[in-house]
Amino acid sequence: MKYIELELTLSSLEICSEVLQSDLCDIGFDSFLDKADGFFAYCREDVFNQEALNVLLGNFKANNPHICVSTKFKEIEQQDWNSEWEKSYKAVLVEEFCYVRAGFHPEMPEVKYNILISPKMSFGTAHHPTTYQIIQFLKDEQVYGKDVMDMGTGTGVLAILCKKKGAQMVDAWDNDEWAFENAKENALNNNADINVRLSDASNLNKDYDLFIANINRNILLQDMALYAKHLRTNGVLLLSGFYDSDVDALTQMAKANNLVLIDHISKESWAALRFIKK
Ligand SMILES: C[S@@+](CC[C@H](N)C(=O)[O-])C[C@H]1O[C@@H](n2cnc3c(N)ncnc32)[C@H](O)[C@@H]1O
Structure with missing residues (x-):
């Protein structure tokens, strides 16, 4: 099975990544991988709809004129998206005081405050x-x-x-x-x-x-x-x-x-x- 990889680069991340990812889910994208200035989105080739994507990006740009969005496409083979995501998703240690981790990161008992966060589609993992x-x-x-x-x-x-x-x-x-x-x-x-x-x-x-x-x-x-x-x-x-x-x-x-x-x-x-x- 082949996938379309869409690389989205955004001039401001604020909460737009979450908004865009939620909209992309509605048109068939099923996996996302964050990067420093945006994210990668993946869609099965047989489900991918260029026209729906153009409308979605057009609406996003009209509603967020202050945010620049650039896109790149690549065709790739299917991967184990969960393990790819877990590899790229790092826990965050704030000044040896608070450790914000997902369930697949081991605890750091030497840090006083360990917080377990299942990030899903919400903002607040301490990466920002x-x-x-x-x-x-x-x-x-x-x-x-x-x-x-x-x-x-x-x-x-x-x-x-x-x-x-x-x-x-x-x-x-x-x-x-x-x-x-x-x-x-x-x-x-x-x-x-x-x-x-x-x-x-x-x-x-x-x-x-x-x-x-x-x-x-x-x-x-x-x-x-x-x-x-x-x-x-x-x-x-x-x-x-x-x-x-x-x-x-x-x-x-x-x-x-x-x-x-x-x-x-x-x-x-x-x-x-x-x-x-x-
Ligand atoms: C930048 S995130 C901060 C999340 C978390 N507190 C953190 O520090 O990581 C902003 C959050 O505010 C919420 N939000 C936006 N406008 C709001 C409003 N008028 N009242 C309450 N929450 C709002 C968003 O849904 C989002 O979850």
Whole structure:
């Protein structure tokens, strides 16, 4: 059986890989392999439909004009996709403090926090700098006994880490059905008692000591006032999901909401910010 290998290179990964892969599944692509700037997608040659692919990519480009997409095609023989994927999928160790792994990676007992993540179609495996940065912040953050919100929880990785660090109560919300299901599964696999909910900031109804949001510039700007409103005095807000060039806009919005910038980290042009509510 021959397969078509489609190599997709994207100028921004944000959440577009997941969106595109889900759309490609609908037109017959059945396996995916991530690469640094995009992914490979595989489709059986007899199922491959060039016209459907053109329509899909045309729609994606129209909906995401800021993202450049380039494609390359190759015909290849069938492979054992699972083992190929497992070979390319590495666990992530964040500063000897937190180890984020899939089920086929052995545990690292010498690392205090081992988190088992079944990545599926959700964001949050710590491979992306934005997740990595929040885990870096959480290393030094006082979490024990705190009430925590992880808005845009994705796989639930950050919420699970907070619970493992002794948070009293952790809410983990995401407005995406895939993420909602995946976060529940990951919470169960890690014995983490967190409250996963399919929701966005419009349903916030209680206050937190620590509020985390790794989403994107526009949602963070739009919802910052709600985050601040539901953060207790001296509570901490951790934000990521945006570029260094967005830091000024986010910091100004934070200032207008009584949030004082305390820390700023940057990794591969992605920024993460730590604020305290006055
Ligand atoms: C960049 S991922 C972060 C995932 C995970 N928290 C991490 O740090 O790896 C952003 C997540 O936010 C979710 N999201 C996007 N807009 C949202 C909104 N308005 N409210 C809640 N979740 C949202 C997406 O579905 C996605 O799972």
